[in-house]
Amino acid sequence: MDQSKEQRILNSVSYNAVKGDPESVLDCIDKYCSQKEWAMNVGDEKGLILDNVVKEADPTTALELGTYCGYSAIRIARLLKPKAHLFSIEFNPEFVPIAKEIIEIAGLSDKVTILEGHAQDIIPQLKSKYDVDTLDFVFLDHWKERYAPDTILLEECGLLRKGSILLADNIIYPGAPEFLEYIRNHKRFECTNYPSHLEYMKVEDAMEKAVYLG
Numbered sequence: 169m170d171q172s173k174e175q176r177i178l179n180s181v182s183y184n185a186v187k188g189d190p191e192s193v194l195d196c197i198d199k200y201c202s203q204k205e206w207a208m209n210v211g212d213e214k215g216l217i218l219d220n221v222v223k224e225a226d227p228t229t230a231l232e233l234g235t236y237c238g239y240s241a242i243r244i245a246r247l248l249k250p251k252a253h254l255f256s257i258e259f260n261p262e263f264v265p266i267a268k269e270i271i272e273i274a275g276l277s278d279k280v281t282i283l284e285g286h287a288q289d290i291i292p293q294l295k296s297k298y299d300v301d302t303l304d305f306v307f308l309d310h311w312k313e314r315y316a317p318d319t320i321l322l323e324e325c326g327l328l329r330k331g332s333i334l335l336a337d338n339i340i341y342p343g344a345p346e347f348l349e350y351i352r353n354h355k356r357f358e359c360t361n362y363p364s365h366l367e368y369m370k371v372e373d374a375m376e377k378a379v380y381l382g
C-alpha cells in the first residue's frame with residue numbers, strides 16, 4: 169500500500185534529523201513541507217508566536233488539541249522546564265504512531281504524553297485519570313468547529329485557573345469564527361490577536377491568545 173504523506177514526513181525526519189535535537193527535527197519538517205509536500209504543521213512563522221506565548225506562560229502542565237505529526241508538541245515540549253509536562257490529544261489513529269516516533273527522534277518522549285481519542289471524551293478524564301490539577305497553557309489546533317465547545321468543556325471541568333493561557337491556531341484560515349465570537353464576547357477572557365500567515369504559504373492567517381480571568 170502506498171505510504172501516507174505523514175509517513176513520508178517521518179521518513180524524512182528519520183533520515184535527515186539529528187537524533188535528540190528538537191531544532192533539527194523542526195527544521196527538517198519545515199524544509200520537507202515547504203519544498204516537497206505541504207502539511208498542516210503550525211510551521212516556522214506561527215511557530216515563533218507559539219514559542220513566545222509558551223515562554224510567557226512557562227507552563228508546568230500544558231495541553232495540545234490536535235497532535236498531527238507532533239511538530240507543535242516538539243515546539244512546546246522543547247521549551248518546558250524540567251518537571252513540566254505536555255498532554256497532546258489526537259483523534260486520528262494513523263497520526264498517533266507517527267507523532268510518537270517523531271517526538272522520540274526529537275528526544276522529547278519523556279515530556280509529552282499523546283492521548284488518542286476525541287478531545288471531548290478525554291478532557292473530562294484529565295483530572296481523574298491523568299492526575300491533572302489545572303492547565304497553565306492550552307494550544308488549540310484540532311477541528312476548528314471544536315475550538316469553542318472544547319474551551320467551554322475545559323472551563324466546565326475546572327481545568328482553567330486565573331491566568332491560564334489559551335492559544336488558537338488558524339483564526340483566519342481555515343478560520344474558527346464561533347470560537348472567536350465566544351472568547352471575544354466573554355468577559356472572562358482577555359484576547360490578543362497575532363496576525364501571521366498560513367504555514368508555508370502566502371495566505372493570511374492569525375493566532376489568538378485568550379487569557380482566562382477566572
Ligand SMILES: O=C(NC/C=C/[C@H]1OC[C@H](O)[C@@H]1O)c1cc([N+](=O)[O-])cc(O)c1O
Binds near residue numbers: 208234263
Ligand atoms: O484542519 C486543520 N487542523 C485540524 C486537524 C484535524 C485533524 O486532526 C485531528 C483529526 O485527526 C483531523 O484529521 C488545519 C487545516 C489547515 N488548512 O490549511 O486546511 C491548516 C491548519 O493549520 C490546520 O490546523
Ligand SMILES: [Mg+2]
Binds near residue numbers: 208209210309337338
Ligand atoms: Mg493549525
